[in-house]
Amino acid sequence: MHLEETPLRIGVFGLLGSGNLGNDGSLEALLVHLRAEYPHAVVDALCGGPRTVTARYGIPATRLHWYGGEYRTASRAGAIAGKGLGKLVDIARTAAWVRRHDAVIVPGMGVLEATLPLRPWGFPYALFLLCASGRLLRTPVALAGVGAAPIRSRPTRALLRWSARLATHRSFRDGPSRTAIRDLGVDTARDAVHPDLAFGLPAPAAARTPGTxxxxxxxxxxxxxxxxxxxxxxxxxxxxxxxxxxxxxxxxxxxxxxxxxxxxxxxxxxxxxxxxxxxxxxxxxxxxxxxxxxxxxxxxxxxxxxxxxxxxxxxxxxxxxxxxxxxxxxxxxxxxxxxxxxxxxxxxxxxxxxxxxxxxxxxxxxxxxxAARNAKIGRELHGALTALTASLLPPPHRNDQQRPTLTCAGADREAP
The missing domain is CATH 3.40.50.2000 (Glycogen Phosphorylase B;)
Structure with missing residues (x-):
C-alpha cells in the first residue's frame, strides 16, 4: 500500500460481544472476508460488548449506548431520566461514529425481527439511528445477511421498517426474511438471499463419541x-x-x-x-x-x-x-x-x-x-460477501503479500 493512500475505514455494528455466540459468529465470518479482501482496512465496532469484541477480535470498539443501564429495567426516576437522556445523546454519538467511516456493515443477526422479547427504544431505535445517520451523512450502511420476521408492535415495526428503507444495501439469510420486510412496504426486488454468514466459518474436525x-x-x-x-x-x-x-x-x-x-x-x-x-x-x-x-x-x-x-x-x-x-x-x-x-x-x-x-x-x-449441502455453502457465501463489499467499497488492491494484515488501532496484525 502506498504511504500516501488513506486506508478505508469500515465500521461494524450490532449486539456483538454481548454473550450471544451467533451474533459474534456472524462478525467473525465477516472479518475473515475483510482480512482477505481489504487487508489494510481499519475496522472498528459500535457494539453491545466492546471489551469482549476488542479482546477476541483485536479491533477497537465503542459501547452501543451512552447510558450504561440501557438493558436493565428502569423503575426509579433517576434510571428513567438516564435512559431518556441517553436516547438524545445517542443521536449525536451514532452520527459522529458513522461520519468517521467509508462504510458500515451490520453482519447478520436477527436485527429486523422480534421473535424474542424486545423493546422498541432499545436496539430497534439504535438501528434506526445508524441507518438514518448513514443516509444523512452519505455513508453507506449495509444490512448483510440479516434475519427478519413479521412484527406486531407498531413502534418496533415502524423503526425497523424505516431502518430497512434507509439502508444502502440489504441482503437476507432466508427467503421468509425478505418476504417479511417486503410486507412492511419496503422494495426488496433487488435484495439478495444467501445462507447465514455463520455458515462461512470452517467446521473443525472432531472424533465422534458414540452414543452422545x-x-x-x-x-x-x-x-x-x-x-x-x-x-x-x-x-x-x-x-x-x-x-x-x-x-x-x-x-x-x-x-x-x-x-x-x-x-x-x-x-x-x-x-x-x-x-x-x-x-x-x-x-x-x-x-x-x-x-x-x-x-x-x-x-x-x-x-x-x-x-x-x-x-x-x-x-x-x-x-x-x-x-x-x-x-x-x-x-x-x-x-x-x-x-x-x-x-x-x-x-x-x-x-x-x-x-x-x-x-x-x-x-x-x-x-x-x-455433507452435500455443505459443499455448496462456501461458494454461495463467498459470492454474497464479494457482492456486498463491491456495492459499498472500491475494488481491493491486489499485491504480492503472502499473508494479509488488518489494520487495528493504528497497528497491523496478521490475519489467521
Whole structure:
C-alpha cells in the first residue's frame, strides 16, 4: 500500500460481544472476508460488548449506548431520566461514529425481527439511528445477511421498517426474511438471499463419541408477543427438555448440554441438577467453533437456538429442532430436515423421543445429505460477501503479500 493512500475505514455494528455466540459468529465470518479482501482496512465496532469484541477480535470498539443501564429495567426516576437522556445523546454519538467511516456493515443477526422479547427504544431505535445517520451523512450502511420476521408492535415495526428503507444495501439469510420486510412496504426486488454468514466459518474436525447426544438449551420465555404468558412457556419448555435429557441418561446415553448465550447457562444448570446423572454434562463453549466441535463429536443434536442448529448442520450432524420461530422451521426445511422439527412452546417429550429415534435410524443417509449441502455453502457465501463489499467499497488492491494484515488501532496484525 502506498504511504500516501488513506486506508478505508469500515465500521461494524450490532449486539456483538454481548454473550450471544451467533451474533459474534456472524462478525467473525465477516472479518475473515475483510482480512482477505481489504487487508489494510481499519475496522472498528459500535457494539453491545466492546471489551469482549476488542479482546477476541483485536479491533477497537465503542459501547452501543451512552447510558450504561440501557438493558436493565428502569423503575426509579433517576434510571428513567438516564435512559431518556441517553436516547438524545445517542443521536449525536451514532452520527459522529458513522461520519468517521467509508462504510458500515451490520453482519447478520436477527436485527429486523422480534421473535424474542424486545423493546422498541432499545436496539430497534439504535438501528434506526445508524441507518438514518448513514443516509444523512452519505455513508453507506449495509444490512448483510440479516434475519427478519413479521412484527406486531407498531413502534418496533415502524423503526425497523424505516431502518430497512434507509439502508444502502440489504441482503437476507432466508427467503421468509425478505418476504417479511417486503410486507412492511419496503422494495426488496433487488435484495439478495444467501445462507447465514455463520455458515462461512470452517467446521473443525472432531472424533465422534458414540452414543452422545447434544441438547442445545435456551433461556426461552416465548416471543415479544408472549410476555403475558412468558413464565408458563418457560416452565413447559424447561420441563419438556429436562424429561428428554432424563430419558436419554436412563438409556445410558451421554448428553452434552449446549448453550448459545450467557443467559442459557442457568437453564443448563437447572437441567443438570434435576437429572442428577454423571452422564449429563455442560459443554464449555465460548464461540461457534466450540459449538461445532461439540456437534461434530455427537451422534445427534436436539437444539433450540438458531445458531446451535447452524453449528449442527455445518458439521453434517443429524439434527432435530425445538423451533421457537418460523426461521428455525424454514432452516430445517431448506436442509431437507422438515420432518425433524418440534415446537419449543409445547414440548411433548414422548413424541420428541420418537422423532429422535427416527432421526438416528436415518442418520447415515442424513449425514450424506447434509455433507452435500455443505459443499455448496462456501461458494454461495463467498459470492454474497464479494457482492456486498463491491456495492459499498472500491475494488481491493491486489499485491504480492503472502499473508494479509488488518489494520487495528493504528497497528497491523496478521490475519489467521
Amino acid at each position: 447426544v447434544c441438547v442445545g438449551v435456551m433461556d426461552f420465555h416465548g416471543s415479544n408477543d408472549d410476555r403475558h404468558r412468558a413464565a408458563a412457556i418457560h416452565r413447559r419448555y424447561l420441563d419438556g427438555t429436562t424429561r428428554l435429557v432424563r430419558a436419554l441418561a436412563a438409556d445410558g446415553r451421554p448428553v452434552r448440554l449446549l448453550t448459545g448465550d450467557t443467559a442459557d447457562r442457568r437453564v443448563a444448570d437447572a437441567i443438570r441438577t434435576t437429572v442428577a446423572s454423571p452422564l449429563v454434562t455442560t459443554a464449555p463453549v465460548t464461540s461457534l467453533t466450540d459449538l461445532m466441535r461439540e456437534t461434530a463429536a455427537a451422534d445427534a443434536v436436539v437444539a433450540t437456538r438458531y445458531h446451535n442448529l447452524i453449528c449442527a448442520l455445518r458439521t453434517s450432524t443429524p439434527t432435530l429442532a425445538l423451533g421457537y420461530a418460523a426461521k428455525n422451521d424454514d432452516l430445517m426445511r431448506d436442509w431437507g430436515l422438515g420432518a425433524y422439527t418440534h415446537p419449543a412452546r409445547t414440548i411433548d417429550p414422548d413424541r420428541l423421543l420418537v422423532q429422535l429415534r427416527e432421526l438416528e435410524r436415518n442418520a447415515p443417509a442424513l449425514r450424506a445429505q447434509l
